[in-house]
Amino acid sequence: MERRLQPNKHKMVILAEGSFGILESKTATVLVRYLPDNVVAVIDSTKAGKDVSEVIEVGRGIPVVSSLAEAMELHPTMLAIGIAPPGGELPEAWRSILQEAIEHGLHVMSGLHRFLSDDPQLADLAKRHNVILWDVRKPPANLPVATCKAADVDSTVVLTVGSDCRVGKMVASIEIADRARNRGLDAEFCATGQNGMMISGWGIAIDAVVSDFTAGASERIVLDGAKNHDLLIVEGQGSLVHPGYSGVTLGLLHGSMPDAMIFCHQPSRKIVARYTVPLPSLTEMIRQYEMLAKPIKPAKVIGLALNCFDLTEDEAREAIEAAERETGLPATDVIRFGADKLVDVIERMDNDKHGRPE
Amino acid sequence: MERRLQPNKHKMVILAEGSFGILESKTATVLVRYLPDNVVAVIDSTKAGKDVSEVIEVGRGIPVVSSLAEAMELHPTMLAIGIAPPGGELPEAWRSILQEAIEHGLHVMSGLHRFLSDDPQLADLAKRHNVILWDVRKPPANLPVATCKAADVDSTVVLTVGSDCRVGKMVASIEIADRARNRGLDAEFCATGQNGMMISGWGIAIDAVVSDFTAGASERIVLDGAKNHDLLIVEGQGSLVHPGYSGVTLGLLHGSMPDAMIFCHQPSRKIVARYTVPLPSLTEMIRQYEMLAKPIKPAKVIGLALNCFDLTEDEAREAIEAAERETGLPATDVIRFGADKLVDVIERMDNDKHGRPE
Numbered sequence: 001m002e003r004r005l006q007p008n009k010h011k012m013v014i015l016a017e018g019s020f021g022i023l024e025s026k027t028a029t030v031l032v033r034y035l036p037d038n039v040v041a042v043i044d045s046t047k048a049g050k051d052v053s054e055v056i057e058v059g060r061g062i063p064v065v066s067s068l069a070e071a072m073e074l075h076p077t078m079l080a081i082g083i084a085p086p087g088g089e090l091p092e093a094w095r096s097i098l099q100e101a102i103e104h105g106l107h108v109m110s111g112l113h114r115f116l117s118d119d120p121q122l123a124d125l126a127k128r129h130n131v132i133l134w135d136v137r138k139p140p141a142n143l144p145v146a147t148c149k150a151a152d153v154d155s156t157v158v159l160t161v162g163s164d165c166r167v168g169k170m171v172a173s174i175e176i177a178d179r180a181r182n183r184g185l186d187a188e189f190c191a192t193g194q195n196g197m198m199i200s201g202w203g204i205a206i207d208a209v210v211s212d213f214t215a216g217a218s219e220r221i222v223l224d225g226a227k228n229h230d231l232l233i234v235e236g237q238g239s240l241v242h243p244g245y246s247g248v249t250l251g252l253l254h255g256s257m258p259d260a261m262i263f264c265h266q267p268s269r270k271i272v273a274r275y276t277v278p279l280p281s282l283t284e285m286i287r288q289y290e291m292l293a294k295p296i297k298p299a300k301v302i303g304l305a306l307n308c309f310d311l312t313e314d315e316a317r318e319a320i321e322a323a324e325r326e327t328g329l330p331a332t333d334v335i336r337f338g339a340d341k342l343v344d345v346i347e348r349m350d351n352d353k354h355g356r357p358e
Numbered sequence: 359m360e361r362r363l364q365p366n367k368h369k370m371v372i373l374a375e376g377s378f379g380i381l382e383s384k385t386a387t388v389l390v391r392y393l394p395d396n397v398v399a400v401i402d403s404t405k406a407g408k409d410v411s412e413v414i415e416v417g418r419g420i421p422v423v424s425s426l427a428e429a430m431e432l433h434p435t436m437l438a439i440g441i442a443p444p445g446g447e448l449p450e451a452w453r454s455i456l457q458e459a460i461e462h463g464l465h466v467m468s469g470l471h472r473f474l475s476d477d478p479q480l481a482d483l484a485k486r487h488n489v490i491l492w493d494v495r496k497p498p499a500n501l502p503v504a505t506c507k508a509a510d511v512d513s514t515v516v517l518t519v520g521s522d523c524r525v526g527k528m529v530a531s532i533e534i535a536d537r538a539r540n541r542g543l544d545a546e547f548c549a550t551g552q553n554g555m556m557i558s559g560w561g562i563a564i565d566a567v568v569s570d571f572t573a574g575a576s577e578r579i580v581l582d583g584a585k586n587h588d589l590l591i592v593e594g595q596g597s598l599v600h601p602g603y604s605g606v607t608l609g610l611l612h613g614s615m616p617d618a619m620i621f622c623h624q625p626s627r628k629i630v631a632r633y634t635v636p637l638p639s640l641t642e643m644i645r646q647y648e649m650l651a652k653p654i655k656p657a658k659v660i661g662l663a664l665n666c667f668d669l670t671e672d673e674a675r676e677a678i679e680a681a682e683r684e685t686g687l688p689a690t691d692v693i694r695f696g697a698d699k700l701v702d703v704i705e706r707m708d709n710d711k712h713g714r715p716e
Contacts, residue, residue, distance in 0.1 A: 147601075147602075148635070209569055210565075210567065210568055211565055211606045212565045212566070212603065214569045215602050215603070215604065243654050244573050244613075246608045246609065246612050247608045247610075248569045248605060248609075249608075250608045251569065254602075291646060292604075292646065292650075294638075295636070295637075
């Protein structure tokens with residue numbers, strides 16, 4: 001039986017040696033943003049002595065330290081690997097840090113492609129010190145081929161979809177779920193990727209699953225979430241027009257069988273990142289998702305989450321209005337202007353599904 | 359370095375113990391149909407003494423035998439596992455047969471989900487007897503995320519797509535490639551699944567690849583095929599409306615970047631097999647494929663391969679005419695009426711692509 005960690009029950013030190021930064025250490029940034037009370041320190045000797053907020057804008061009061069020994073004075077209970085090295089392998093320089101952490105009794109959470117629990121030396125050490133090595137990307141055993149059971153859950157399922165990778169699907173999902181909870185709805189963020197899982201403590205990294213079982217893994221996430229929650233906000237992956245990852249996107253759409261979708265986009269993005277593929281219009285991309293959902297379970301895009309981090313406030317408002325005009329759907333930047341507009345429309349749809357008056 | 363087999367250079371015995379039949383042993387049936395000169399015997403003690411053609415309609419002159427010992431009199435050089443046991447595991451009863459085969463110096467070709475080469479006992483025995491264990495489904499190491507390089511090949515790429523699994527995409531691909539070769543075109547069948555690979559001796563079982571790399575694996579197949587051939591007929595997988603496998607289908611479409619598609623369908627099929635999903639109209643399914651191809655590389659469906667095995671000849675002709683009327687595209691049943699209609703339209707498209715007069 002796989003043993004997972006509940007990061008929000010721990011005090012964690014984040015390893016980001018040599019690479020701590022907003023873009024360089026996406027995992028570290030996400031953990032600091034969403035679990036600020038659980039992070040006691042970030043290790044990066046090249047930035048030691050700074051406050052975390054000086055480096056990544058969030059995390060005021062959390063120190064950057066030079067070593068694990070220094071971090072240990074703050075009594076962490078786990079270590080999170082906060083950066084993704086090229087190739088997903090474990091850099092040899094980190095091995096001694098991980099060994100030291102395990103010997104200090106720290107659990108370890110890793111999103112590396114190479115699983116720590118498959119490393120005989122680390123696995124043995126972890127066993128002797130009775131700590132958990134949680135390889136977030138490791139797929140559960142015995143995933144099924146999708147069976148369409150996700151259509152039967154009583155919970156309302158909302159999937160974030162989008163125009164490309166890294167346009168803010170995870171952030172939109174978390175912000176919508178948080179806002180919905182604050183408004184009294186029993187909402188749950190359902191992670192489908194490693195960073196989201198490190199925040200919520202559950203989910204499946206569906207891009208690490210053998211492709212026959214991508215939809216089945218997505219289905220399992222919805223079935224698991226529906227056991228305990230009324231409203232599931234499922235984190236989307238990739239895009240239907242992404243040359244590398246579109247298959248993951250469609251497997252997730254058909255496996256999770258959402259009642260509705262929120263379309264995520266970065267207005268300044270005109271081509272698929274790292275490719276030369278021009279993005280179709282919002283209208284056309286939305287039509288693609290709805291057309292593909294239809295034969296399995298019809299679902300409409302009911303709102304837009306626009307990531308305007310690289311626009312001025314005026315430009316952001318203009319981009320949002322333009323998108324609303326083009327699509328006829330409510331749009332917002334969930335970080336800048338909050339997620340209420342989207343929660344409004346999700347709540348209406350949820351009431352409709354369950355036949356409740358408003 | 360992985361070692362593969364070239365089945366068309368071998369004399370093979372097919373293991374189908376207890377399950378030899380048209381539907382029960384799909385792999386065995388496919389091997390007999392497409393490599394009849396390479397099959398010396400089929401092992402199934404429950405049907406021993408019969409001619410293979412009495413059981414599966416093809417393979418006249420090939421005996422069904424009761425044991426490997428009996429098959430050895432026909433001097434095979436390899437053994438192919440011809441059935442897929444539930445769960446993809448190796449039945450314990452077969453282990454002794456495989457051991458015996460290896461000890462006799464036979465190479466082994468297997469499409470089981472559980473890899474023979476990962477079985478310490480069999481791997482060790484194979485090494486000592488210097489035979490190859492080819493696990494057809496085992497993905498190559500270091501597959502890339504797709505890069506859109508398949509768009510740059512000079513070869514013409516045709517992908518078979520379809521309405522569902524098991525509607526005849528592999529058969530259509532093989533028949534089209536064979537017919538094109540007979541007409542003087544330098545055509546190659548590009549396998550993307552285990553049964554096709556066992557016939558051609560190359561390819562990648564893309565449904566066994568981690569989903570991040572499905573499109574990348576598809577791209578590699580096209581790049582490999584284009585090194586040596588002008589016209590690639592790429593075997594399709596699944597369907598865009600298949601709840602379990604649609605992600606594999608889309609990854610293959612975007613990774614292989616075809617110039618054109620052949621749509622495969624079984625006219626009597628009205629719902630996705632094993633599910634309750636009604637199939638959309640031919641027109642709508644074709645529009646889905648073309649719509650999704652468009653942003654990455656536009657490609658049209660240029661013909662239909664209809665699998666009419668369960669219809670009378672009159673019904674088959676009617677189904678073909680109805681499909682042609684609905685879609686305006688040429689249609690045929692490649693087994694019953696040959697693949698010429700489809701090769702005609704592929705050849706025209708190929709001439710157009712290369713600016714050749716007809």
